[in-house]
Amino acid sequence: xxxxxxxxxTPIRIGDRDARRPKGxxxxxxxxxxxxxxxxxxxxxxxxxxxxxxxxLLVVLQGRDSCGKDGTIRRVFDAVNPQxxxxxxxxxxxxxxxxxxxxxxxxxxxxxxxxxxxxxxSHYEDVLVVRVRDLVPRTVWAKRYQQINDFERxxxxxxxxxxxxxxxxxxxxxxxxxxxxxxxxSKHWKFNEGDLGERxxxxxxxxxxxxxxxxxxxxxxxxxxxxxxxKKVRDYLVxxxxxxxxxxxxxxxxxxxxxxLRLKHTIK
Numbered sequence: 443x444x445x446x447x448x449x450x451x452t453p454i455r456i457g458d459r460d461a462r463r464p465k466g467x468x469x470x471x472x473x474x475x476x477x478x479x480x481x482x483x484x485x486x487x488x489x490x491x492x493x494x495x496x497x498x499l500l501v502v503l504q505g506r507d508s509c510g511k512d513g514t515i516r517r518v519f520d521a522v523n524p525q526x527x528x529x530x531x532x533x534x535x536x537x538x539x540x541x542x543x544x545x546x547x548x549x550x551x552x553x554x555x556x557x558x559x560x561x562x563x564s565h566y567e568d569v570l571v572v573r574v575r576d577l578v579p580r581t582v583w584a585k586r587y588q589q590i591n592d593f594e595r596x597x598x599x600x601x602x603x604x605x606x607x608x609x610x611x612x613x614x615x616x617x618x619x620x621x622x623x624x625x626x627x628s629k630h631w632k633f634n635e636g637d638l639g640e641r642x643x644x645x646x647x648x649x650x651x652x653x654x655x656x657x658x659x660x661x662x663x664x665x666x667x668x669x670x671x672x673k674k675v676r677d678y679l680v681x682x683x684x685x686x687x688x689x690x691x692x693x694x695x696x697x698x699x700x701x702x703l704r705l706k707h708t709i710k
Contacts, residue, residue, distance in 0.1 A: 443467050445683050447664030454652045454667075458612035461671040473678055480681040481521035487688035488558060492526035494693040495556035497601045501684065502561045504570075504654075505609035506647065507637040508619040510670050511562045514609065517677045518684065519560060528553050531562040544568045544586070545593055552602060565590060569654050574646045587657040598662035605687055606663060607680055608655060609670040613644060 443466025448454065468476050491499065501519075503511045515529060530551040539547040545565055553559025569590070573583045594604055611619075620641075623633040640647070659665035666683060670676040 443679075444686070445666045445668065445679050447666055448655055448659035452659075454656050456608075456610055456648060456651060456655075456667065458614065460667070461610045461612040461615060461669050463672050463675050464669050467675050467678065473674055477674065477678045477681060480678070480685050481518070483685045484518070484521045484681060484688065485523075487685065487691075487693065488522040488526055490693035490695055491558070491688065491691070492523060492556045493695050495696075497603065497691065497693070498553040498555055498557050498559060499684075499688065499691070500553055500559045500561070500597070500602055500604045502564045502566070502604070502606040503609060504564060504566050504606070504651075505670065506611060506616060506644075507634075507640055508616050508623075509609040509611045510673055510676055511609060513673055514607075514677060514680055515560055515562065517673075518681045519558070522558055526556060527558045527560065529560045529562065532564055532567060545589070549593075552597060555601070565593070566654055566658070569658075570647065570650050571640075573650050574643055587653070590658050591660055591663075594658075594660065594663035603687060603691055604663040605683065606659075606665045607683075608651065608665060608667050609676060610667050611670045615671045616641065 443464055446452070467473065491497070503514060505511060519527060519529075528551075532547070532551075535544075535547065548561075548565040551559065551561070569583050569586050572578055573580075598604060620633065620637060623629040655665045655667065668676055668679050
């Protein structure tokens with residue numbers, strides 16, 4: 443079973459049932475073994491990408507509070523060399539960022555050639571929380587879907603490969619994870635009282651996500667819905683898609699020229 447990108451003909455299924463383990467995903471030991479194999483492959487392909495230093499890969503992670511963005515970064519991208527990986531976490535905009543257009547801070551964070559860049563939240567906050575919380579008028583945020591598509595097309599035409607994952611959890615699973623943060627002292631720091639206010643707006647966020655996924659999944663920057671109630675399933679599906687994408691990019695180690703190769707005879 444592999445994730446498929448959202449297309450114009452794809453139903454946007456993000457109900458509670460859609461967050462469960464999908465059919466076709468390996469079970470237990472087989473899942474662990476296959477995930478390890480995928481992570482080993484990511485290590486190999488990322489080294490080639492870094493050595494080649496011609497193109498970057500941008501991975502966007504979005505989802506509701508406690509959907510597992512941090513866990514996905516930790517478990518899937520622990521396989522890469524930190525020298526070739528840049529993680530950016532988008533929080534509430536600073537005064538400086540608010541003094542510019544909403545894409546300004548995002549463009550600054552696009553990974554350089556040869557790197558994998560990971561966005562923990564992203565420019566999509568400006569059609570999600572901004573919309574749900576009525577931070578700007580509809581006449582403003584409604585224009586942003588096309589602006590985002592144009593921005594991502596520009597990145598793509600300049601060599602950036604883009605993958606976008608919506609980590610989809612159910613209402614019950616989010617409740618369990620929020621409670622776990624309160625019950626475990628080592629996770630108290632992760633609990634934010636504001637998460638409860640966001641949870642109360644579940645249906646409004648569902649509508650906002652449905653529009654973002656449907657309007658902004660393009661051939662140059664596809665969205666993937668990841669059933670994320672089971673963490674190991676989530677990691678496997680994300681890793682599989684990253685491997686497939688890097689394999690299509692086919693990065694190669696640079697070849698040394700004949701003049702450089704002749705130097706091996708001078709080494710004593």
